[in-house]
Each structure stands twice: as C-alpha cells, then as structure tokens.
Amino acid sequence: MPPPRRLDRRLVLLLALASGAAVANLYFAQPLLDTIADALGTSTGLAGLVVTASQIGYAAGLLLLVPLGDLVERRSLVVRMLLVCAAALALCAAAPAFGVLALGIAVVGVTSVVAQVLVPFAGDLAADDERGTVVGTIMSGLLIGILAARTLSGFVAELAGWRAVYALAAAVMVALALALRRALPVIAARTTTPYRALLRSIGTLVREEPVLRRRMAYGMLGMTSFTLVWTALTFLLSDRPYDYSEGTIGLFGLAGLVGALAAQGAGRLWDRGLGRAATASFWALVLVGWILCDLGAGSLAALIAGLVVLDAGVQGQHITNQSTIYALRPEARSRLTTAYMTGNFCAAAIGSALASALWGVGGWDAISAVGVATALIALALWAWERRAPAAVRPAAVEARKPTAPAAGRPVAARRPSRRG
Structure with a gap:
C-alpha cells in the first residue's frame, strides 16, 4: 500500500499566514484607541467600544459561519469571507464617523473567524499521522498574528496614521483570498443537513x-x-x-x-x-x-x-x-x-x-x-x-x-x- 499523501509544506505555511493575518484584524484597534478617539471627535471610553464590537462580531461568526464549513464547499467560503473582511477593513479605513467605524469593525469580527474555518479544513487535508503537526503549525501562525498585531498597528499608525493600518490590512486580505483560491483544493461538502439542523447538531455533538x-x-x-x-x-x-x-x-x-x-x-x-x-x-x-x-x-x-x-x-x-x-x-x-x-x-x-x-x-x-x-x-x-x-x-x-x-x-x- 503506498504511503498517504503528505500535505504540501508551502500550503501549510500559507494557511498559517492566512490564519494569523485574519485574527490579527481583531487586535489592531487596541493600541490606537486614543488616536481614533481624537480623529473622530469622541471619548476614549466610547472608542473602546470598537473592541467590544469586534468581540460581538467574532462570537456571532463562531456560532453562525464556522459551522458552514461542514455544509458548503470551503474554498469558496474562505475566499468570500476574506473578500468581505477586506471590504469591511476598507470601510474602517475610510470611516467618516465613529458609528461607521464600529459597523466596519463588527463585520471584521464576523469574517475574521475564517481562521477557525481554515484550521479544521487543514485537518481534513492532512494525513492522519501528520494532522497534529499541521494543526500545530497553523495555530502557531494564528498565535503569532495575535502577538504581532498590536506592535504592527502601532508602528504603521506612527508612520502613516491609523487609517493606513486598516487600508493595509484590507490589501492583505485581498492578496490572501487570491492566493488561497489558487492553492486550496475543491472538496465537496461533508453533509447535506439543512443549516438550522446543522446549528442544532452542535448541541447534539456536545451531548x-x-x-x-x-x-x-x-x-x-x-x-x-x-x-x-x-x-x-x-x-x-x-x-x-x-x-x-x-x-x-x-x-x-x-x-x-x-x-x-x-x-x-x-x-x-x-x-x-x-x-x-x-x-x-x-x-x-x-x-x-x-x-x-x-x-x-x-x-x-x-x-x-x-x-x-x-x-x-x-x-x-x-x-x-x-x-x-x-x-x-x-x-x-x-x-x-x-x-x-x-x-x-x-x-x-x-x-x-x-x-x-x-x-x-x-x-x-x-x-x-x-x-x-x-x-x-x-x-x-x-x-x-x-x-x-x-x-x-x-x-x-x-x-x-x-x-x-x-x-x-x-x-x-x-x-x-x-x-x-
């Protein structure tokens, strides 16, 4: 029997990069709250609500979007989520008022859960005897994204302003969407369960x-x-x-x-x-x-x-x-x-x-x-x-x-x- 096919290391690294970049979007605002408050004419306390908006959006994405990875073809799902995230980041970069920024950040939170779609996707693509290593590598990228986000956003904001942080992030999401569309295979959905039943089945799995x-x-x-x-x-x-x-x-x-x-x-x-x-x-x-x-x-x-x-x-x-x-x-x-x-x-x-x-x-x-x-x-x-x-x-x-x-x-x- 031939040995199982190994997952291309370059694809694993691309998935790690995409996961880290996606989750980093949630943390860009944290060191910029004072700057954002001054630019949009609001208080620092109110500006802090953009962090809350990203968390609420991320929770909604976990519950409503991540389960779709079992129901739909995932390459298309990943690409679409990245493109919507890019559009939301561009909205943040151009936001004329705090309300628009908060809306954009909320959508960024929802779509940044693409990182949690990529991890089980990689688990499916990996051979049984390499799955732990592949998941660990991708999670390494995700963790590095979390750690680097605050430092990177502060550096870019100091050089070009806080709006440049979100404009650059939008460009990265588009680039990753194009790269993953070329690199990821098309795999049929794992289930035909209707969406509502799919959500209910999460509780069944836990039980x-x-x-x-x-x-x-x-x-x-x-x-x-x-x-x-x-x-x-x-x-x-x-x-x-x-x-x-x-x-x-x-x-x-x-x-x-x-x-x-x-x-x-x-x-x-x-x-x-x-x-x-x-x-x-x-x-x-x-x-x-x-x-x-x-x-x-x-x-x-x-x-x-x-x-x-x-x-x-x-x-x-x-x-x-x-x-x-x-x-x-x-x-x-x-x-x-x-x-x-x-x-x-x-x-x-x-x-x-x-x-x-x-x-x-x-x-x-x-x-x-x-x-x-x-x-x-x-x-x-x-x-x-x-x-x-x-x-x-x-x-x-x-x-x-x-x-x-x-x-x-x-x-x-x-x-x-x-x-x-």
Whole structure:
C-alpha cells in the first residue's frame, strides 16, 4: 500500500499566514484607541467600544459561519469571507464617523473567524499521522498574528496614521483570498443537513461526545488562565515596584512567542500517540508557570520565566485539545470547532472580568491563586479521566460514516482512546 499523501509544506505555511493575518484584524484597534478617539471627535471610553464590537462580531461568526464549513464547499467560503473582511477593513479605513467605524469593525469580527474555518479544513487535508503537526503549525501562525498585531498597528499608525493600518490590512486580505483560491483544493461538502439542523447538531455533538466535553473543559480552563494573566499583567507592571510605560509593558507579549513554538511541539506529540500524557505535562507547566508568576510580584526574572512557561503550557494543551476533537468525527470538524471555540470565547470573557475583580480584592496574589486553581482543577480532571471507564458511543453514532472522504483519501479509523 503506498504511503498517504503528505500535505504540501508551502500550503501549510500559507494557511498559517492566512490564519494569523485574519485574527490579527481583531487586535489592531487596541493600541490606537486614543488616536481614533481624537480623529473622530469622541471619548476614549466610547472608542473602546470598537473592541467590544469586534468581540460581538467574532462570537456571532463562531456560532453562525464556522459551522458552514461542514455544509458548503470551503474554498469558496474562505475566499468570500476574506473578500468581505477586506471590504469591511476598507470601510474602517475610510470611516467618516465613529458609528461607521464600529459597523466596519463588527463585520471584521464576523469574517475574521475564517481562521477557525481554515484550521479544521487543514485537518481534513492532512494525513492522519501528520494532522497534529499541521494543526500545530497553523495555530502557531494564528498565535503569532495575535502577538504581532498590536506592535504592527502601532508602528504603521506612527508612520502613516491609523487609517493606513486598516487600508493595509484590507490589501492583505485581498492578496490572501487570491492566493488561497489558487492553492486550496475543491472538496465537496461533508453533509447535506439543512443549516438550522446543522446549528442544532452542535448541541447534539456536545451531548454525545464525552471527549469533546472534557476537551472543552480543558480549553475553557486554559483560556481563563491565559486571559487572567495577560489582563492583570498590565495592572502589575504599571504599579510599584515596576512602574513601566505602556510601550515597555507591550514588550512582555514577546514571551508569548514561546506558545507558538509549543503549539507545534504539542501537535507532534499528538501524532505520536502521546496526547493524554501531553495534556498532563502541559497542565503541569501551567501550574509551575503560575507559581513563578506569583513570585514575579517582586522579581522580574521570575515573572518573565513564569509568563514563558505558563504560555507554553496553555497553548500546548490548546493544540492537544483541537487535535483530539478533530479525530472524533471527520464529517463534523467545523461544528466541533464551533463548540470548542465558543467555550473558549466565553472563558476569555470570564477571565477578563475576574482579573479586574480579583485585583481589587487581593492584587497579584489573588490573581495567582485563581490561576493555580485552574491548573489544579485541570489536573484533577485528567486524573479522574484516567480512572473513568471508556465512554460507550451510541450504536447509531458508530454506524454513521462521513459522506465525502478528505482529499480523495479513505477516512481513517478512530484514534486510539488514549488520545482522548
């Protein structure tokens, strides 16, 4: 039997670039709020609502657009989403008033979920023994996009004004749409389920797949931890003994680049059948990271080391989670992504709210205590999972077969249960 066809490395890198560029659109406004407020004659507080608009749009896109990846031909879906995103970014660049800018940012948020369409698409295109590595590489690009967005937007705005940031982003989206139209294969839809039933089936997937529920729990704990530390970090570094400027605080985001490297490592571990062991290892890193971060209240070296270790652990478990759920039902990877990422999005909101509340109650020690608790809960869940009997899937679910194998290859057997 010939070996399975490997996914072209150039295509993987293009998908990583597209995912990072798409998600970066959500973060361009954050360092520009003061500038935007002055330019459009509004308050900084009101200008901050553009961030809220992007978050609302992104949540809507997760729920309403990402599931379409199982229903329609995805190359066309990706190209159209990128072009609509480009149009919305161009509207932002030309916005004559704050209301127009907020509308454009909301549409950018909706269409930037194209990154969450590309990740399961890549999972379909990859061979079984490389899927974790491919997903990890694309997630690395996505993470780098998040980290680089604020720095890039500040640099471009300083040189050419804040409108140039959105004009440049619009041009990048058009270029990526053209490149992906040429590079991506045309693959038939995975299901013929009507759209409303498709949305309802997301809840069914959550009910029927215990592995999905557990991985959603890991993901939500990880996102709560991640958002908690990066939101509260600004409070810590702007206060004594550090008293750092906003520019200096922004440089701490470079520690997150380690998370991008961990993403690829997590994918390779999963490909080798070590998903369960990797989950425990990454959560142990989160625990150690929080302990170091707590010491970082008075030690810069401990703080930087803690951020590096914590981010590596959070991002590593995230990639392990995604690689695991994509092995559950090949015909439903986009809907699995919707369920998983919606949980993550809700957890991010919880983490942000907790950061402000905990800082007022007990400062950095309170933040660290809750962060340690997220790691301990995740490790307890992992230990319980090892003792729990293997879940029995309904016979009707076991009998269900995908309607169209990916990239002309037969659909592989389910991954060994140890990866759940």
